[in-house]
Amino acid sequence: MTKIITKTYPMAKALVFMSLFLAPFVLLAQQTLETIDQSLRYSRYARLALKIIPVQEDERLFLLQMPVEKIEENIQFETYQFAYVVLNSYQEPITAQNLVPLSENDLVADTDFHYYFEKSVQIPEDQNLAIALLQVTDTRQGDIYYYHIDLMSPYIFGHPDFWAYYGDRIPFDQTFIQKNDPLEFKGRTGISLHSFHYPTQFDVPLPPMEIRPANVPREVVVNYEGEFFLNAPKSFDQEGYYFIQADTNSTQGMLVKTVHEAFPRVKDYEEMVDMVAYISTRREHEALMEATDKKLALDKYWIGMLKDEQTAINVIREYFKQIEFANILFTDFKEGWKTDRGMVYTVMGPPNEVYFRPNGEVWSYLSANSNSKITFTFARVKNILTPNYYILNRSRALQPEWFKSITTWRNGQMVF
Known part of the structure; x- marks a missing residue:
């Protein structure tokens, strides 16, 4: 484990540091889990990936394991501010008063790939709902990363010990x-x-x-x-x-x-054929499935659709980058790209807004040159295998925007 060095500051610098540290928490006054936009957790350009893994040590005692993956290279601990809180509802305000800062002294480990914190929390006997939230603030741009998980709720069966x-x-x-x-x-x-x-x-x-x-x-x-x-x-x-x-x-x-060994990337041409189902017509996909030489069939498919080799190369790169991110973000017992959230993410791109409710997750996409939004609502379903199982609320009203996005892909104009 990396040795932790405690830095000392002159009084003036310490006061400036304290004011900078507290500022993001003050700005969060009266925000709740239902009102904070968590779209950054699905961004292709995130610098960190947060996780909370609860180990249930007793009926109401949890060890919160909080690994923070370092996506950014040459990361410095001082660049970020870390804090956690256990909330009693999705409507409880997240404020400077209930957020608990995590300092370098709280690190259990600092590796090449992770910062790692641990904290034990006891849930009061009269509390029936408990949600752990990890918050990390990038002090350069003010970006705030969040990750939360239910410790106790009607949507989970409990956590392993x-x-x-x-x-x-x-x-x-x-x-x-x-x-x-x-x-x-x-x-x-x-x-x-x-x-x-x-x-x-x-x-x-x-x-x-x-x-x-x-x-x-x-x-x-x-x-x-x-x-x-x-x-x-x-x-x-x-x-x-x-x-x-x-x-x-x-x-x-x-x-x-x-x-397989290539996951979250595509493994071979057989798998690639499966994955283009989202932007293909039924006839196109059936022809690809029946083709003896999948590589040749895919080459003809992409060039025939996009009419230009360089455009085809660019679209292939972007489409399968979306598949890769969907696999990283949404894999559960299914591959991420085969989940409802992974399907929407692949075709529509990262959502502009993400809001959580106790019973679901809502994604919004802002229409170009318009103030209107298209919204996808994912209902949370209790599942013994995972606390994060979501099913899309399907509707015929989603068809126009869905086909518009597919057309954008097929014209080589999708940009993220």
């Missing part, structure tokens, strides 16, 4: 891992965990204006793979997803999605 860690002891801060890559699981009770493998493959989701119900598999294959020991490297050798539990009689567990 164990977690997985990378080789540098930083908590596993994503839901996917390449198969055969090792993780180390640690817990406070017991000596082993149980592993269940689901080899399920998922279809591409229906478009936003398709209101008929999606096909649901009548049965899901699950293979119990037995127990494995805590505090020892563990890898998973099959693609699909795994659900890890300490107690098979409980609903609490941890999801690990296993992916």
